[in-house]
Amino acid sequence: MNISVVIPLLNEEESLIELHDWIAKVMQSNHFTYEIIFIDDGSTDTSWNVISKLSSLSKHVKGIRFLKNFGKSQALHAGFEKAKGDVVITMDADLQDNPDEIPKLYSMIVNDGFDLVSGWKKKRYDSVISKNLPSKLFNWAARKTSGVKLNDFNCGLKAYKNVVVKNIDVNGEMHRYIPVLSKNAGFTKIGEKIVQHQARKYGETKFGVERFINGFLDLITIWFLSRFGKRPMHLFGALGFIMFAIGFGFSFYLGIDKLYLNRTGRLITERPQFYIALSTMIIGTQFFVAGFLGEIILRTKRDKTRYSIKKELNF
Template identity: 35%
Template sequence: MRISIVIPLHNESPNISPLLEAIRNAGIGDDYEVVLVDDGSTDDTVAQVKLHADDHTKLVVLAKNFGQTTAMMAGIDAAEGDYIVTMDGDLQNDPSDIPIMLDKLETEQWDVVAGIRQNRQDGFLLRKLPSKWANWLIRKLTGVHMKDYGCTLKVFKKNIAKNLGLYGDLHRFIPVLVQMQGGRMVEMEVKHHARQFGQSKYGLGRTTKVLSDLLLMVFFQKYLQRPMHIFGLIGLLSFAVGGMINIYLLILKLMGQDIWGRPILILGVTLVLAGIQFLIFGVLAEVLVRIYFESQGKKTYYVREIFHQGSSTAPHSQAVS
């Protein structure tokens, strides 16, 4: 199988027929599969898929609504293609962009080609403005400079997609996860259409989720393999400040002043105790990291290629750094 197109679905019944027809007419040849993942739809999405499916269609029905990230990972796990494409099922992504993206990936030797929604057909206040702000914040905190983190349309090499490690709502941070693997990534403009049927699953309510997931991604990106560097730093600073406050109060006490009941005394003791706790957290986190990697045989590095004279072999399975 050359190409697997992974599409999470949640209550997209009216979009199924035109979506599959658009993929058939996208010019991607015959060596492909469409992996549709039903994420707990409450309408007749599953029935519509079965009605309009052909030999290229694979349907994965999840037991309940797990969310887009989990549905996407379930589709990637079920995909058999050498190249894996992710896209939305709401007809806003255009399958005709896939051959162009795939050609760019192959000819220029990228690991991932991500879409930038050209002339984005969404509302400004509820969709475009929050997206622009989120894109800017993610770029600043992660150092991964992508113009459009929210575009689902992406083409991956199989080994990259299979090792993304998607959990929770981390599909928004796929570029960061790719960067953590050492993957080479580029963006290109793709078409974007207005939604014709159904309602958008996105809104301002996702803002807090994005912010909390962003903090998690920054930790994973910078401190996953060395958590003591963050917990130890905070612990040492807290302990040092608290220690200096307590030494200052001790000097005042030796000079005969009454220090009991002063707020600064409570602050000093609290900072010392907090510093000790952070240092303990750092040690425990270091132990957990070693359990995580060593118990599962995971590696802390990514091998792109192994070369021998007369042959060059890319590994079939990779570990997320």
């Protein structure tokens, strides 16, 4: 199979038929063998009914329905698990991603040898204040922190080699950082393509300004995991050593002053240095404990199901 199109969605009943017909037209005109995997992330409208109808009319359409809303990352993970195409394309269901971009994205993977190609919505139709400016700040921070030189981490339109999606773990809200996860997994040939962004035709956006706050928090998380995820003691042990050394230094100074200088005549417990020493040594010990716990958890962790599937179609 040439292409798997993975589409996570939440309450997009109005756009699904038009999106399906558009994708099918592109696939057929380019003679691709394909599958379209819709992942209904707990929709409360009739989205699943539309997916069921489409799957009954076409063997190319497959559906996954979550019991409730688990988030876009979990939906992508479920789609990646099922995808069989040599190239996996992800896009949003709101018609803001243009299916006509698929052949070029496919070519960049197959012919140009990229592991991953990310779309770049250079010209956007979103609000400048609520989306464009925060997005630019977010993308700048992501580039500086991760070392992945992309202009648009948030673009839902991406293409991957199948082996890439099978070897990355998308969880929490890490869908924004799939290129970073791919780089950390060893897939370093990452490209970018300017893609057409379209104004939302139906419904309302499901994401608010809070997604950028969450995005920055996730950026800190992925920075930590990429550098210290397999060796937490290297970070916490170093911090613990520094704090403990500071506390020991103050303790040593107080001991020398009390035994040999004793200029003030005050008790050690009456001096502020005593509490600095005590606090830093306790904090240092806690950092060491955190490092040990991190190492233990890393060695004993087990995979847990992060979402529950209610129904599947055509698998």
